[in-house]
Amino acid sequence: GYEEDWFSGLRRFHSNFEYRYHIGYRSQLFVFLDCGTVARQNWQFDTIKIGYGPGLRLESQKGIVFTIDYGLEPNTTLTTGKLHLNLGATF
Structure with a gap:
């Protein structure tokens, strides 16, 4: 549910x-839970942020991988999530 590259430190x-x-064939539906934090100075970490949501991963026989997931933040509505698309390859 957060912006790309929102957290740095x-x-x-x-x-x-x-x-x-x-x-x-190498394709999955999934649900995820992410959590993390950053320290901007020394070892003073920010509050831990949490994101979660559903996704779909499709891989072709040629190794092309397409992933779509919908990330949400706690205490928000379904309409405020972020849609993430990714196209890559296995190696």
Whole structure:
């Protein structure tokens, strides 16, 4: 639910949890929970931010990967989430 590259600092901590449900050849539906924080000075970390949501990952037999996910912040409505699209490849 946050903007891309919204958080920056000298140090960071982040973690990602996903539950994936396989729907076909290397393709999954998933739900995720992300959390993280940054330290802008010394070791003074900001409040931990949390994001969560659903997603879809499709991979072709050629290794092309398309991912779409919808990120939300706690205490917000479904309409305020952020849609993220990604096109990449496996190697």
